[in-house]
Amino acid sequence: MIHEIDEALRGLLAPAVTGDVAFDAPTRDWAARRNAPTLNAYLYDIREDVERRERGALAERDARGVVTRHRRPARWFRLSYLVTAWTTRPEDEHRLLSGALALLLPHEVLPADAVPESVRPVSTSLPLSVAVPPAESRSLADIWSALGGELKPSLDVVVVTPFPVTPVYEAAPPVTVGAELVVRGVDGVPGDSGPRMLRRPGPAAPERKSGVRHVR
Template sequence: MIHEVDETLKGLLGGGALAGAGIEVSFEAPTRDWAARRNAPVVNAYLYDIREDVTLRQRGHLAVRDQRDVVVRRRRPPRWFRLSYLVTAWTKTPQDEHRLLSAVLATLLPRELLAPDELPLSLRALGLSVPLTVAGAQTESRSLAEIWSALGGELKPSLDLVVTVPFPAYPEYDAGPPVTEGATVRVGGLDGGPGASEGRSHRPRQVAAAREARAAGREPARRPDAR
């Protein structure tokens, strides 16, 4: 999932206000050695923190339905993780770096939520939107000064970009086949003799199906023998 988020961010940062500018997007650690090797303007998005957002954790199971709206599998709700990126601009002059950071802000500020159709295939399959925040209040335990100190570089202007992504919680469980026939109950006589027993059967009530149909604006299907 992480590498797919990288690809999504690369497309976002390379487009928008920076479209056609030929600006490289890098995910390498912005160390002194890396800075010495660069020879062109670069927007760097360094992933410095990964942690679960426990406030979004859910319990239970989710139903997986096929094209006929029949439950075929059940799976656990996904776990949500906060991916924190340190976004910096690298050029020859501070003024150009500030222009690049302004372009990054102009590109990301309108994108507070990424729709499923904008995400890679595996994330898109979950059918969930992905929240994105930029330059917000820092909530991680590590300060930016500590991050730059660990990288061995000098403190630079930066944007804190946080993408909260769902990660599937495996495994999935096969669901049993839907109930199509009612149960048959045999009631014996008072003396317990076999001749006194009789069978009674009933059809399952389709209450849940009728409610779902009404909620979707459809008329619930009637049984052939219903009057």
């Protein structure tokens, strides 16, 4: 699922750069090997969106409306990407970032044709946010320190996507025949009545008023 979101993001960013869209960690060694203008979308954080978590089980139905399977609700995750531009001149990097921002800002959700097939049964609306300040528990400066590189201008891009949860349980076939009740005698021998359909009792008959009716 994560690699499919990578490809969806690559498709959105590709028109902004004549070179490549990469997902490598932007370390010093990687930067030294780069030989063309590049937009880098580094996946630096994966966290569950606990506010979207659902409990219980969901029923899957066929075209006739019959329950065929039961499954647990999908879990939603926030995939955070650090998008940076890499060229030989800062002005060109800023131009690439501007192009990336122009391509991403019109979308509050991933475009419908970019939603991966694997998550379409769950949802076709995957939230997308761009340049929103990250949570206080995350510091971009700390990320760059961990990568061993110098701080660069970047866009924080977050895609929220469902992840199907297994296992899926097959449902028992629907009941098509009513229950039967066999009436037996006191001594265990079947009585005169054969098998009878067990039915719910109907509404109680209205009570009769007491008194004597005189007929002339």
